[in-house]
Amino acid sequence: xxxxxxxxxxxxxxxxxxxxxxxxxxxxxxxxxxxxxxxxxxxxxxxxxxxxxxxxxxxxxxxxxxxxxxxxxxxxxxxxxxxxxxxxxxxxxxxxxxxxxxxxxxxxxxxxxxxxxxxxxxxxxxxxxxxxxxxxxxxxxxxxxxxxxxxxxxxxxxxxxxxxxxxxxxxxxxxxxxxxxxxxxxxxxxxxxxxxxxxxxxxxxxxxxxxxxxxxxxxxxxxxxxxxxxxxxxxxxxxxxxxxxxxxxxxxxxxxxxxxxxxxxxxxxxxxxxxxxxxxxxxxxxxxx
Amino acid sequence: xxxxxxxxxxxxxxxxxxxxxxxxxxxxxxxxxxxxxxxxxxxxxxxxxxxxxxxxxxxxxxxxxxxxxxxxxxxxxxxxxxxxxxxxxxxxxxxxxxxxxxxxxxxxxxxxxxxxxxxxxxxxxxxxxxxxxxxxxxxxxxxxxxxxxxxxxxxxxxxxxxxxxxxxx
Numbered sequence: 053x054x055x056x057x058x059x060x061x062x063x064x065x066x067x068x069x070x071x072x073x074x075x076x077x078x079x080x081x082x083x084x085x086x087x088x089x090x091x092x093x094x095x096x097x098x099x100x101x102x103x104x105x106x107x108x109x110x111x112x113x114x115x116x117x118x119x120x121x122x123x124x125x126x127x128x129x130x131x132x133x134x135x136x137x138x139x140x141x142x143x144x145x146x147x148x149x150x151x152x153x154x155x156x157x158x159x160x161x162x163x164x165x166x167x168x169x170x171x172x173x174x175x176x177x178x179x180x181x182x183x184x185x186x187x188x189x190x191x192x193x194x195x196x197x198x199x200x201x202x203x204x205x206x207x208x209x210x211x212x213x214x215x216x217x218x219x220x221x222x223x224x225x226x227x228x229x230x231x232x233x234x235x236x237x238x239x240x241x242x243x244x245x246x247x248x249x250x251x252x253x254x255x256x257x258x259x260x261x262x263x264x265x266x267x268x269x270x271x272x273x274x275x276x277x278x279x280x281x282x283x284x285x286x287x288x289x290x291x292x293x294x295x296x297x298x299x300x301x302x303x304x305x306x307x308x309x310x311x312x313x314x315x316x317x318x319x320x321x322x323x324x325x326x327x328x329x330x331x332x333x334x335x336x337x338x339x340x341x
Numbered sequence: 342x343x344x345x346x347x348x349x350x351x352x353x354x355x356x357x358x359x360x361x362x363x364x365x366x367x368x369x370x371x372x373x374x375x376x377x378x379x380x381x382x383x384x385x386x387x388x389x390x391x392x393x394x395x396x397x398x399x400x401x402x403x404x405x406x407x408x409x410x411x412x413x414x415x416x417x418x419x420x421x422x423x424x425x426x427x428x429x430x431x432x433x434x435x436x437x438x439x440x441x442x443x444x445x446x447x448x449x450x451x452x453x454x455x456x457x458x459x460x461x462x463x464x465x466x467x468x469x470x471x472x473x474x475x476x477x478x479x480x481x482x483x484x485x486x487x488x489x490x491x492x493x494x495x496x497x498x499x500x501x502x503x504x505x506x507x508x509x510x
Contacts, residue, residue: 060389067393067419071400074412078404079462083411090405094357098406101361109365175360178376178407178414181452181459181466181475186360186406212408220408228465249370249467249474311367 088215095174095218099188102174106314113312166280168202168317169193174218183226183251185209185313190217194320201316205307206284207231207272208316219318224285225251225310233285234273235264235302242273245285245304251311253286253304256294264291264302277324344387344501348395355379356402370471371479374451376403378487380418381447382494384425385432385440387502392422413458417451424450434495437488444487448480 077083171193175186189195191214201208201221209229213220224231225247233245233255241262243255255270268288274281286306294301359375366373376399384392400415407414425443432439452475456466467474 063390063393064419064423067397068416070397071412071415071419074401075410075416075458078410078412087405087411090401094353094402094405097353097357098360101357105361105365108362175357175406176364176372178356178359178374178403181455181471182408182464184408222408227467249470251370 091215092217095186095188095190095215098174098186098218099172102172102186102188106173109312110314165321166319167321169195169320170315171195171201171219171318172315173313177220182228183223183247183310184212185221185223185316187219187221187316187318188217189318190215190219192216195219195318196320198324200279200283200319200322202283202319203308203313203316206286207279207306208308208310208313210278211318221316223247223310224306225253231279231285232273232275233270234281235262235288236269236271237263237265239263242275243299243302245270253306255288255302255304256299258300258302260293260298260300262300264288264300266290270302270304277327280319280322344391345394347497347501348398352376352379352395352399352402355399356406359403360406366482368478368482370475371477371482373479373482373486374448375486375490376400376414377418377421377447377451378444378483378490379494380421381425381444381487382440382491383498384422385429385436385443385491386434386495386498388431389422389426392426393419396422408462408464409455409458410462413455414451416458417454420454421447421450434492434499440487440491441484444483445480448483449476452476452479 074083078087169189171187171189173185174188177184177186185201185208187195187201195211195214197211197214197219199211201210207224209221209223209226211219212222222229224245227247227249229247231245233243235241235243235255235258239262241259241264243258245253245255248254255264258264266288270285270288272279272281272283272285284307286304288302289305290303292301293299355376363373363375380392380396380399383395387395396418397415400413400418401411403414404411425447429439429443449472452471456468456471459466460468
């Protein structure tokens with residue numbers, strides 16, 4: 053039968069068949085080992101080209117940003133003076149806190165207990181629709197899917213794909229990302245930080261009575277166990293009511309410049325508490341009142 | 342066979358360039374796609390039988406550097422190559438009128454298909470906003486870059502198939 057068909061029809065049929073089969077197998081997860089293997093040479097090349105494009109980008113930005121950096125430097129120097137005074141107070145509080153938790157025998161994992169792997173940003177997602185970063189560290193460096201990714205300035209995202217030599221990180225600015233958050237205000241109100249299409253961060257589902265102030269810090273709450281608690285997400289820059297007026301929402305400015313990240317830290321020893329058992333028990337209770 | 346030997350490393354580099362250098366030219370939510378420009382250019386100057394293997398190879402390599410399911414770009418590229426083959430006969434690499442509108446339409450076909458595949462894979466894709474915020478800026482930059490890529494790919498085609506290329510002058 054194939055002999056009667058034109059070579060063009062065979063070529064079209066073969067190309068479509070192979071491509072569609074690849075999609076189906078990939079969606080089923082059957083291709084995962086082959087995908088991981090296929091990414092190795094691409095990650096190697098991406099590493100080389102990524103550092104070249106990174107240098108090019110930095111050079112261009114450095115030239116363009118001298119003026120704005122001078123202004124920013126002035127602002128930071130003023131802020132530093134304020135923070136130094138605040139730091140002295142906080143050190144006192146920290147010392148009290150350490151003594152109290154020792155008395156209460158309260159143990160928890162803090163950012164100081166994390167083990168980090170430093171990774172270079174070597175590329176970004178080629179599909180263009182999802183905001184992700186490609187890093188040059190993978191399973192052989194101890195990285196696993198779900199690991200949080202941070203910088204010294206705050207939360208960056210979470211590892212979603214990992215191969216032996218590289219991994220892909222979903223940024224918190226992507227619209228698929230949702231981070232349970234706590235506002236550093238008097239009542240420590242909670243909400244969810246979502247990414248938006250424009251790459252900005254929006255704190256949503258905040259109690260309408262919560263007193264959110266511009267400049268309040270927003271940290272991860274640790275609820276849902278998607279991220280560890282107390283990682284800095286950003287600072288509130290504006291507050292409004294949601295469209296349905298049931299919740300407050302706030303625009304958040306992260307201190308991290310996601311478009312110019314060159315290296316990040318992957319937290320490799322954070323193990324979320326398995327909450328799935330509670331989901332099952334909730335379902336059981338619901339079905340057997 | 343030279344098309345395959347050259348195609349594999351060439352498309353590998355193009356996929357990596359898409360994930361690195363091309364990201365420097367982001368506009369709003371969109372970035373240019375060198376791989377799409379290569380596929381459209383190759384479909385315009387080469388035979389369908391030559392363009393399809395490149396579409397599959399290039400698509401797979403692109404997807405390996407993406408959260409999209411492997412093969413989704415390949416399906417999109419194969420469909421784009423088939424459509425181009427149906428509408429246009431092979432064109433000369435000196436032609437500057439056809440590539441820009443072709444890449445504009447191809448960018449939308451590719452973008453919409455990727456939205457569909459990403460939704461299928463469970464990603465939340467902002468469909469209507471994505472049309473103007475992600476696809477349009479990428480398409481605009483693709484239109485600006487296509488003539489350079491088209492000339493380059495035309496040159497590669499001339500090198501690989503000098504006899505056929507001379508017939509199109």
